[in-house]
Amino acid sequence: MAKYLIEVPHEAEPVACAKAVKVLLETGSHFLTNADWGCWDGEHKAWITLEMGSKDEARSILPVAYRSQAKIVQLNKFTLQEIDEFLSHHRR
Secondary structure (H helix, E strand, O other): OEEEEEEEEOOOOHHHHHHHHHHHHHOOOHHHHOOEEEHHHOEEEEEEEEEEOOHHHHHHOOOHHHHOOOEEEEEOOOOHHHHHHHHHHOOO
16 A cells, blocks of 8 residues: 555634644544644644555545645655665766
8 A cells, every 4th residue: 555645724714723623533534633733833734644545545535625625645765775776777
């Protein structure tokens, strides 16, 4: 399974923050109830990391009201060997 970072934005007003948090908490989903929030630092977004089979599956865990706004990024890690091999093939 692939690992994804889901970024869910919401409006910057205090009530909008509270409503977004409430919606995610009320789902009862382990993924959503453990979201990280940036509101207190002026970043009005929630971030969720999870493993799913596809971006569509990752998007499907979100409440419908937030699906279209969410940014979903597949995450990966690199080894030093992989990067060295890549660079050796792409040096000019």
